[in-house]
Amino acid sequence: MKKIVLIAIISFLGFSAQAQTKKNKNLKYTTEVNGNCEQCKKRIEKAAFSVPGVKTANWDISSHQLSVILNEEKSSPADLNNAIAKVGHDTKDVKATQADYDNLHTCCKYVRE
Amino acid sequence: MQKNIMLLGMLLLSAVAFSQEDLQEVKVTKKQKGIKKSYTLTSNTSVITSKELLKAACCNLAESFETNPSIDVNFSDALTGTKQIKMLGLTSPYLTITEENIPSVRGASQAYGLSFTPGTWIESVQITKGAGSVINGYESISGQINTELLKPLSDIPFFLNVYGSTDARFELNTHFNKKLSDKWATSLFVHGNTRVAKNDMNNDGFLDNPLGKQINILNRYQYYDPESGLVSFINFRYMNDKKQTGEVDFDKDVDRGTTNHWGSEINTERFDVSTKIGYVFKDMPYQSIGFQNAFNSHNQNSYFGLNLYDIKQNSFYSNLIFNSIINNTMHKFTTGLNFTYDQYQEFVNVNDYSRIDNSVGAFFEYTYDNTDNFSLILGGRVDNHNRLGFFVTPRLHMRYNPWKNGVLRFSAGRGKRSANIFAENQQLFASSRTFSILDNSGKIYGLNPEIAWNYGISFSQKFKIFKKNAEAGFDFYRTDFQNQAVVDLMQSPQEVLFYNLKGSSFANSFQAEFSYEIIHNLNLRTAYKYYDIQTDYLRGTFQRPLQAKHRFLGNLEYETTASDSGKQWKFDYTFNWTGKQRLPYTASNPPEDQFPDFSPSFAVMNAQVTRIFSPVFEVYVGGENIGNYKQQKAILGANDPFGPNFDASVAYAPIFGQMYYAGLRFKIK
Numbered sequence: 124m125k126k127i128v129l130i131a132i133i134s135f136l137g138f139s140a141q142a143q144t145k146k147n148k149n150l151k152y153t154t155e156v157n158g159n160c161e162q163c164k165k166r167i168e169k170a171a172f173s174v175p176g177v178k179t180a181n182w183d184i185s186s187h188q189l190s191v192i193l194n195e196e197k198s199s200p201a202d203l204n205n206a207i208a209k210v211g212h213d214t215k216d217v218k219a220t221q222a223d224y225d226n227l228h229t230c231c232k233y234v235r236e
Numbered sequence: 237m238q239k240n241i242m243l244l245g246m247l248l249l250s251a252v253a254f255s256q257e258d259l260q261e262v263k264v265t266k267k268q269k270g271i272k273k274s275y276t277l278t279s280n281t282s283v284i285t286s287k288e289l290l291k292a293a294c295c296n297l298a299e300s301f302e303t304n305p306s307i308d309v310n311f312s313d314a315l316t317g318t319k320q321i322k323m324l325g326l327t328s329p330y331l332t333i334t335e336e337n338i339p340s341v342r343g344a345s346q347a348y349g350l351s352f353t354p355g356t357w358i359e360s361v362q363i364t365k366g367a368g369s370v371i372n373g374y375e376s377i378s379g380q381i382n383t384e385l386l387k388p389l390s391d392i393p394f395f396l397n398v399y400g401s402t403d404a405r406f407e408l409n410t411h412f413n414k415k416l417s418d419k420w421a422t423s424l425f426v427h428g429n430t431r432v433a434k435n436d437m438n439n440d441g442f443l444d445n446p447l448g449k450q451i452n453i454l455n456r457y458q459y460y461d462p463e464s465g466l467v468s469f470i471n472f473r474y475m476n477d478k479k480q481t482g483e484v485d486f487d488k489d490v491d492r493g494t495t496n497h498w499g500s501e502i503n504t505e506r507f508d509v510s511t512k513i514g515y516v517f518k519d520m521p522y523q524s525i526g527f528q529n530a531f532n533s534h535n536q537n538s539y540f541g542l543n544l545y546d547i548k549q550n551s552f553y554s555n556l557i558f559n560s561i562i563n564n565t566m567h568k569f570t571t572g573l574n575f576t577y578d579q580y581q582e583f584v585n586v587n588d589y590s591r592i593d594n595s596v597g598a599f600f601e602y603t604y605d606n607t608d609n610f611s612l613i614l615g616g617r618v619d620n621h622n623r624l625g626f627f628v629t630p631r632l633h634m635r636y637n638p639w640k641n642g643v644l645r646f647s648a649g650r651g652k653r654s655a656n657i658f659a660e661n662q663q664l665f666a667s668s669r670t671f672s673i674l675d676n677s678g679k680i681y682g683l684n685p686e687i688a689w690n691y692g693i694s695f696s697q698k699f700k701i702f703k704k705n706a707e708a709g710f711d712f713y714r715t716d717f718q719n720q721a722v723v724d725l726m727q728s729p730q731e732v733l734f735y736n737l738k739g740s741s742f743a744n745s746f747q748a749e750f751s752y753e754i755i756h757n758l759n760l761r762t763a764y765k766y767y768d769i770q771t772d773y774l775r776g777t778f779q780r781p782l783q784a785k786h787r788f789l790g791n792l793e794y795e796t797t798a799s800d801s802g803k804q805w806k807f808d809y810t811f812n813w814t815g816k817q818r819l820p821y822t823a824s825n826p827p828e829d830q831f832p833d834f835s836p837s838f839a840v841m842n843a844q845v846t847r848i849f850s851p852v853f854e855v856y857v858g859g860e861n862i863g864n865y866k867q868q869k870a871i872l873g874a875n876d877p878f879g880p881n882f883d884a885s886v887a888y889a890p891i892f893g894q895m896y897y898a899g900l901r902f903k904i905k
Binding site: 149151165168169172177178179180192 | 520566607
């Protein structure tokens with residue numbers, strides 16, 4: 124019983140601590156997104172911009188790094204990852220479905236990990 | 237014998253070994269192009285890089301457009317020696333000319349301002365055709381030219397340029413640069429030029445180009461702190477320019493104000509102070525605020541024979557700009573406020589035209605970019621000016637990439653300005669023409685403000701011919717004047733009339749361009765231009781005088797691949813053909829003092845060779861007007877300069893003839 128109370132308290136504390144961290148209006152977030160070409164760049168950035176709260180988006184063709192500034196009050200990095208995967212590009216955290224990958228233009232069919 | 241064969245064999249072997257070594261190292265270098273055209277910018281803007289500027293070694297901003305198809309460089313008249321520029325067929329008063337986005341050539345400096353920026357100071361020039369951005373003001377009608385000077389934080393410690401030419405012109409440019417700390421740097425630019433000898437190649441008793449002396453000093457400071465996002469520039473500048481022209485026998489100490497000999501002096505002194513401060517918000521790279529302030533004092537004292545012309549302009553300019561986004565960087569905006577104050581003291585003979593102009597305005601510009609193939613800039617501003625009144629200036633630019641390597645652009649906009657009729661037309665003082673202003677109800681010398689709409693469309697496409705890069709494009713622009721301060725030279729050779737436009741006035745311009753890399757390192761650039769510029773004058777509708785209907789430009793550049801030690805040759809050749817031009821009306825003069833209705837067509841060729849010995853040292857030699865074409869009759873009534881038919885203002889072709897020059901550049905990096 125004591126144990127349960129302790130766990131409850133700890134988890135409650137942890138939760139409140141998280142609630143207290145202020146959501147960042149200008150969160151700089153960088154993640155790896157798989158892709159090949161100029162056309163991929165346009166698709167990835169377009170998908171990033173479709174996520175509410177994304178203010179800037181830039182995908183670098185050679186390093187595969189997607190850098191965004193996003194407003195955490197409107198969406199989370201997870202929302203961004205899902206939106207990128209939805210248009211067929213694997214991110215470090217979320218993989219695209221096979222169907223979405225198959226929809227990509229031939230030049231964009233990157234090698235999946 | 238055996239020894240010889242062995243030696244030969246060894247030599248061959250070593251050569252083979254050598255060439256194999258060469259093969260191992262493959263350098264892929266992207267060459268900097270002289271003129272850069274963007275396929276993603278919304279406006280029709282080309283950038284002249286410092287590389288292109290070196291093609292015409294001489295001398296100042298006015299002369300740096302010789303190889304550029306967007307801008308026509310007219311021939312310097314015998315009087316001022318200054319080359320006037322035109323864009324879309326309209327002279328520089330219809331352009332907004334800025335230096336680092338602060339209006340620089342305006343008002344009193346309109347006639348010679350471009351010659352007050354030495355070429356070696358320039359980092360790059362951006363040329364926008366058609367309606368400009370609202371951020372820099374309401375005055376631009378046919379285009380915008382912005383000059384970026386060398387930046388102290390990225391400049392080299394020392395630069396020296398020495399130049400001399402067969403028309404007795406000498407130039408000296410020295411640049412010093414010092415990094416004061418990791419955030420502060422300063423540059424000191426000192427320019428001097430002089431023309432020491434009198435030239436009269438056409439034996440009409442008049443100098444072909446003015447004697448001159450100019451000293452021009454710029455000291456600038458740059459601050460940049462990437463941690464805090466703070467950027468700043470502070471500039472101090474002093475310029476003193478003296479010109480003397482007229483009859484060869486004219487002695488300014490004896491003959492000034494007399495009819496012994498005709499002569500002219502134009503002396504200009506100028507001070508500039510400008511500051512810029514910018515801040516990029518922390519964690520928000522898309523949001524920034526900037527504040528620019530500029531003060532300058534421009535003082536020209538001049539006489540042209542018995543005509544006196546003095547103009548002094550003190551002006552203050554202030555601009556506050558805020559940049560940010562709406563939701564994301566696909567939707568950006570720029571907004572801000574301008575303030576302009578101009579105090580003129582202007583005297584034409586005994587008439588006093590002194591006045592104070594001021595204006596305050598607010599602007600907002602929205603940019604949409606779908607990050608793919610379409611972008612749009614929609615801008616507007618409202619201004620309140622003590623002479624122009626309260627008015628709105630809308631501008632629109634659009635860009636669309638219909639397919640790969642193709643770009644289609646459209647622009648439209650309105651411009652409004654007060655014409656400084658004397659400052660802008662001061663070459664006419666070098667004639668016996670009487671100046672008459674036929675209207676008196678307006679607020680600017682009795683005239684109304686000039687208002688024009690400009691519309692333009694352009695397309696360009698990159699492609700390959702035989703695996704080599706090629707580019708073709710065309711553009712068409714139309715400027716429609718609702719009102720214009722008409723300068724009428726079609727009425728009488730003894731008069732120049734100024735009046736408000738009655739009827740129509742327009743300028744159509746069409747340009748077709750083709751460039752091609754013929755073989756590796758050999759580039760060709762060609763352009764054909766057609767202008768139809770008509771104005772309703774009192775006597776009827778005529779093409780604008782001194783404007784060719786057809787022009788052709790060809791530029792050929794070749795450079796050898798730079799060796800490891802930096803040794804390199806560069807060759808450049810420019811061919812300029814100018815069709816016939818309407819000349820001012822002179823048919824009522826006696827036959828010997830008449831111009832034909834149209835000038836003949838002619839071609840002018842320039843060439844230059846540069847030898848780069850190392851990254852530190854290079855020399856160049858070149859020739860202008862190698863074909864030695866000269867205007868047959870440069871001055872009407874040259875034998876009676878105080879008589880009724882004298883006119884030295886009509887320059888439709890080179891007057892001096894061929895000219896050769898040489899110079900050197902020395903750098904410490």
